[in-house]
Amino acid sequence: MIHPRVLVPVVCLALLIGGAWAAVVLQQSQWATRAAADGECAPGYQSVDDALREVRAEMRTESESEREAERAEEAGEESGEGSGEEHGEEGQSELVREAQRELPMLAGTDPDTWDTLCVIAKRPESLTELNKMADTRGMPRLAPLGAYDSRAGMAAVRQAAAIDTKIPAAVGRASLYGKGPLVVDDPDYPQVNGLGLGDNMGRIDSFDWDPRAKRLFAAVGNGGIWRSDDLGDTWVNANGNLPTTVTGAVAWTRAKGGHLLALTGEPTFGSSAYTGLGAYWSGDLGKHWRRSKGLPSGALGFALAVDPKHRQTVYAATQFGLFRSDNAGRSYTNVKLPTGPCAGVTSMKKHPECALANVVTDVNVVYGGGVNTDTKAHTVVAAVGWRGGQRKNADGREQSPNNGIYRSANGRPGTFDKLDVTGFASQDAIGRVELGQAKGGQQDHDYLYAMVQDANLLNDGGVSGIDVPGGASSPLGTTVFNGLYVSDDFGLTWTQMTSGTELANDPSSGSSLYGTGTAIGYQPGVQAWYNEWVQPDPTRATADGVPTRLAFGLEEIWTNDLPQSGAPMNGPSHFVVAAKYFGGDSCLLLNLGLPACPGDRDPTDSNDTTHPDQQDGLWFPDKNVPGGVQLVVGNDGGAYRYDFADDSDGELDNAHWGRGNQAGFSTLMPYRATMAKDGTVFAGLQDNGNLKIDGTTRKQYETYGGDGFYAAVDPDDSDITYEEYTNAAISASTDGGSNWESIDPGLTASKFANPFVMDPTNAKHLLTAGREVVETLLGPSTQSGMTDADSADGSTSTWLKVFDLGTKEHPGDASASSSSTDPDNSMSAVDTRGDASYVAFCGQCDTLNKLSTDDMVFQNGLATNVGGDEPGQAGTSDGWHVVAARGLPNRYITSVAIDPKRTNKVYVTLGGYTRRWLPAGAVGDANKAVGTGHLFKSTDGGKTFRNISGNLPDSPATWVTVRKGQLLVGTDVGAFATGMRGTKQAKPAFARMPGLPKAPIGSIQLKPGNPNVAVFAMFGRDVWTYRFKQKISADSVPGTGSGAGSGPSTELGAVAKAWDFEGDEQGWTASGTPAWTYESPGRGTGAADDASGSGWDVSGPLGYVDNVDTTLVSPAVAMSAGDSVLQWWMKLDTEAGFDKVSAEVSTDGGSSWQTLGSYSGQSEADADGTPGWEKYAVPFKAGSMPVQVRFAFTSDSLCSNLGGPLCSSTTGWDGVHLDDVAVGAAR
Structure with missing residues (x-):
């Protein structure tokens, strides 16, 4: 008898096959649902126009090099030239063809009607997209040579740990900012609501279980080790002093009183930028960790396995081979699997050809006992499973000639044999392999299961090394899953249970990827190289001990059909989906408007589901639920435990996954986080789109789907925000992220994750770049596209192209045509402030697959509008040029920071490692200027740089921020800060900023209006804040005080009145005791004094004393009403934060005064190392009455407390000097 719960879907499937399917699927014009009458798409859907901008962005990246163009032609496409924009009828036809290839649901529809259609917003990521994601992290860390010695990361960690500098200004309190999981289904954010997802967090790669406790x-994956004491309801951090959060596997053994084991390094075959630091063990549940001996750093980490009969024996599956420990993980030995000439090789420095030959993706140790078990205790099976298999490198060598199954009766080194098994995938097809074993008390422990990814199918897409070129196409065919296999003798012989083709072509499976997905190219198993797992339920078996329920993960979670019938899982079986890719309103990648989704096995379910892309699953006992077992799964959205307690029949289905089990986790992966004055945070998240943290409740919401990278928010109005999807596809929102409008500039040679920046002095001023440097001064009113700044006028509403970065061999040359040997230059980092902008770039940025010395030669560069032939002006081409950047090593520029006080002073951070860690034997490079150092400073607008890295560790630096005179630097191994004079020191000392997680740092931003709070994007550990103990005033950091972000220009235009104070006081009057004094010296050239010149000061032992209160007032000046600027030069040397100069204006004849800014501390050092003259400018509004200017100086009683009332003689502070004041219209 058919179970009642199965009857409805069986009937539905009969109807489906009988004609409903043809009506829905074969009419392709219905694959794209029509927008509602109001023109809005249903939740979880996007307009075709929005989808097309993604297609355009991909088309642009495909035309970056001749090599990529050739690949496109092989796929039957035509590649454009230049910027990749569509040109006339031919270009539009190309767009249509490409759109129908990327979005086949549009086939059969009229392109003229596409503006009325909607398509699903969330689609499985292609191989190309996933590898571009990996390259995004890899390029900054591995350029210019594409690789570094595998020991470099461990050395950087040790350097960072050894820094014990004590700097009071670096002391503060670190705190996690957001609260709770990432909410995906809030109705206020319809772009992501409707997919059946509830609460998300970061990707989970591995689980283990302590049965006693x-x-x-x-x-x-990037969030470290976590523990749950309540079966997964809540989680607590177990990272302790673990030096990295990049972890691939976790295990528990009760040996030696209980050891928690961690294997570091990502297991997803992403970029080798995040390889591991080896293995670690903890004897106190993760409070304290110690590094295990014998397991090398620099490898990806895949799995840990404990021998159930001898729990001190542990196996670690890594990129460098299989390792064994006999002391509960305290030390390991390489078992040296017989993989051929590379057997036992762990030094990629000496043998780079072996980098992929020993990739062990899983290991299992047989459980003793059970029913009918013949395999002896301690028997070990390991899988060598490099995803590319026997693919050949450029030199003709096979990458991994001996992927397959290896077995030993005792696991000791030298005892493993490669099995020549029957019934398994063919040798050339074996790619990634994941194992699952029977372990229940009533099961036959000889049973072993294997998920196998097909290397041949993957290689048809042109995939080479771990780091895949950005132009790599997706595999031919739409699945790379070879099949699921079962062995009844622990790996000696095998039987195929199902194949990728069978799963993809089964309309009764209930897969969201069947039908439409198959046509589009997203069949089940399309990501098997990236995520797959299999595990039998340990509580169910036949009388002979054969497991009867099996669960496995691909993009979705699958289980055997009708498991309650007790059919043995020992041969070909029918499998169905128990956690579909889409829930909510989504159906077969469509929104059909039907009461139930055709193909859904349970149309009456709640339509909740798990996040897709399943990484691991674990069955564990729980006597309090029906069946006595629980299943927890990990995927790219965190942890999900099946709700057996609320499931009457105890069978896996789509209806009982709930919202997810994320309580306690803080494992999101932000690239950049930015905060408004009201505390609202926006950030781009890998895997989880655009993040919004409510400034009041701290709740976290996903507001925009897909992969998010950079974000910006108006400091004074958090409803105005911007997000960046792939390839610089920027969108703007004016209602806090509920609705978005595309303002994609349409860049050539943009990065997959492309930085953009908001001017801290004008929130409507944004800048980004690909090959073209583009700006807008219109904020959210900006329209998509770009217009040459020189041809723009007052009606122009697109981005303004202000400069062309040219090509690698012709930097700054707008007329240069790119080629495979002379690629477009592409921006890597940007900053802008007022009229000043800097754009870092690289030609041939991606060096991850270098094949020869002269191939893919990296070159960095820097362009700016500071110090050019004419003064720079925002939104124009004035002053733009490429600077020499002498003294800057040729590595990837990861961030740029303009000094808030002097725009010709700029800081940059560099990625990669220094020349010490160049990999011997790896492909060399014609350019040897790798250099040393990670933080560099220029005081001449980028013409020359000097290394100010001080004691920073030799680790990729990712961000630099200026906090008054303090430098804050983010790296892959922590955050570091100087004292308050760090910007003035040739070799500043850095101290660690304590309390932050050991995660790579994406960005550091000062909170607008409060520079005593820094906001950190911690990749893998959410958004954090850091509150400095040593306070500074907001006005001491220009651009962070009240009104910063959206004020008028501070550039002085037509001058109404100027005072140089040469000859006399020029009508200014001073009051107070002591008072401002008119005397020499005045300001000379640049920052230097002029001994014969004159100005005003409060300085020296008779001027700068305790409790000063003095003002200096100008004559009245007639001015035109409107935006105006006060500009002056000042030499400042006072106690920071306490003894201040205030710049004030009166527009009503002196009856009231408006403070424009307050300043204290020290000016930039002159040539002799003492504070020199600096130019200051502040905006104000002139009215109908004459304007007066006033400078007020006050000091407190600190100097008296230090032992005397004379500040300058007690402390060495000189005071304040003033000269060359002017007022006029803002430019």
Whole structure:
């Protein structure tokens, strides 16, 4: 008898096959649902126009090099030239063809009607997209040579740990900012609501279980090790002093009183930028960790396995081979699997050809006991499973000639054999392999299961090394899953249970990827190289011990059909989906408006589901639920535990996954975080789109889907915000992220994750770049596209192209045509402030697959409008040029920071490692200027740089921020800060900023209006804030005080009145005791004094004393009403934060005064190292009455407390000097 719960879907499937399917699917014009009458798409859907901008962005990246163009032609496409924009009828036809290839649901529809259609917003990521994501992290860390010695990361960690500098200004309190999980289904954010997802967090790669204490453990890909004491309801951080949060596997052994084990390094075959630091063990549940001996750093980490009969024996599956420990993980030995000439090789420095030959993706140790078990205790099976298999490198060598199954009766080094098995995938097809074993008390422990990814199918897409070129196409065919296999003798022989083709072509499976997905190219198993797992339920078996329920993960979660019938899982079986890719309103990648989704096995379910892309699953006992077992799964959205307690029949289905089990996790992966004055944060998240943290409740919301990267928010109005999807596809929102409008500039040679920046002095001023440097001064009113700034007029509403970065061999040459040997220059980092902008770039940025010395030669560069032939002006081409940047090593420029006080002073951080870690034997490079150092400073607008890295560790630096005179630097191994004079020191000392997680740092931003709060994007550990103990005033950091972000220009235009104070006081009057004094010296050239000149000061032992209160007032000046600027030069040397100069204006004849800014501390050092003259400018509004200017100086009683009332003689502070004041219209 058919179970009642199965009857409805069986009937539906009969109807489906009988004609409903043809009506829905074969009429392709219905694959794209029509927008509602109001023109809005249903939740979880996007307009075709929005989808087309993604297609355009991909088309632009495909035309970056001749090589990519050739690949496109092989796929039957035509590649454009230049910027990749569509030109006339031919270009539009190309767009239509490409759109129908990327979005086949549009086939059969009229392109003229596309503006009325909607398509699903969330689609499975292609191989190309996933590898571009990996390259985004890899390029900054591995350029210019594409690789570094595998020991470099461990050395950087040790350097960082050894920094014990004590700097009071670096002391502060670090705090996690957001609260709770990432909410995906809030109705205020319809772009992501409607997919059936509830609460998300970061990707989980591994689980383990402590049966005695009933504890769960999880390894979060970039978030470290976590523990749950309540079966997964809540999670607590178990990272302790673990020096990295990049973890691939976790295990528990009760040996030696209980050891928690961690294997570091990402297991997803992403970029080798995030390889591991080896293995670690903890004897106190993760409070304290110690590094294990014998397992090398620099490898990806895949799995840990404990011998259930001898729990001190542990196996670690890594990129460098299989390792064994006999002391509960305290030390390891390479077992040296017989993989051929590379057997046992762990030094990629000496043998780079072996980098992929020993990739062990899983390991299992047989469980003793059970029913009918013949395999002897301690028997070990390991899988060598490099995803590319026997693909050949450029030199003709096979990357991994001996992927496959290896077995040993005792696991000791030298005892493993490669099995020549029957019934398994063919040798050339074996790619990634994941194992699952029977372990229940009533099961036959000889049973072993294997998920196999097909290397041949993957290689048809042109995939080479770990780091895949950005132009790599997706594999031919739409699945790379070879099949699921079962062995009844622990790996000696195998039987195929199902194949990728069978799963993809089964309309009764209930997969969201069937039908439409198959046509589009998203079949089940399309990501098997990236995520797959299999595990039998340990509580169910036949009388002979054969497991009867099996669960496995690909993009979705699958299980055997009708498991309650007790059919043995020992041969070909029918499998169905128990956690579909889409829930909510989504159906077969469509929104059909039907009461139930055709193909859904349970049309009456709640339509909740798990996040897609399943990484691991674990069955564990729980006597309090029906069946006595629980299943927890980990995927790219965190942890999900099946709700057996609320499921009457105890069978896996789509209806009982709930919202997810993310409580306690803080494992999101932000690239950049930015905060408004009201505390609202926006950030781009890998895997989880655009993040919004409510400034009041701290709740976290996903507001925009897909992969998010950079974000910006108006400091004074958090409803105005911007997000960046892939390839610089920027969108703007004016209602806090509820609705978005595309303002994509349409860049050539943009990065997959492309930085953009908001001017801290004008929130409507944004800048980004690909090959073209573009700006807008219109904020959210900006329209998509770009217009040459020189041809723009007052009606122009697109981005303004202000400069062309040219090509690698012809930097700054707008007329240069790119080629495979002379690629377009592409921006890597940007900053803008007022009229000043800097754009870092590289030609041939991606060096991850270098094949020869002269191939893919990296070159960085810097362009700016500071110090050019004419003064720079925002939104114009004035002053733009490429600077020499002498003294700057040739590595990837990861961030740029303009000094808030002097725009010709700029700081940059560099990625990669220094020349010490160049990999011997790896492909060399014609350019040897790798250099040393990670933080550099220029005081001449980028013409020359000097290394100010001080004691920073030799680790990729990712961000630099200026906090008055203090430098804040983010790296892959922590955050560091100087004292308050760091910007003035040739070799500043850095101290660690304590309390922050050991995660790579994406960005550091000062909170507008409060420079005592820094906001950190911690990749893998959410958004954090850092509150400095040593306070500074907001006005001491220009651009962070009241009104910063959206004020008028501070550039002085037509001058109404200027005072140089040469000859006499020129009508200015001073009051107070002591008072401002008119005397020499005045300001000379640049920052230097002029001994014969004159100005005003409060300085020296008779001037700068305790409790000063003095003002200096100008004559009245007639001015035109409107935006105006006060400009002056000042030499400042006072106690920071306490003894201040205030710049004030009166527009009503002196009856009231408006403070425009307050300043204290020290000016930039002159040539002799003492504070020199600096130019200041502040905006104000002139009215109908004459304007007066006033400078007020006050000091407190600190100097008296130090032992005397004379500040300058007690402390060495000189005071304040003033000269060359002017007022006029703002430019």
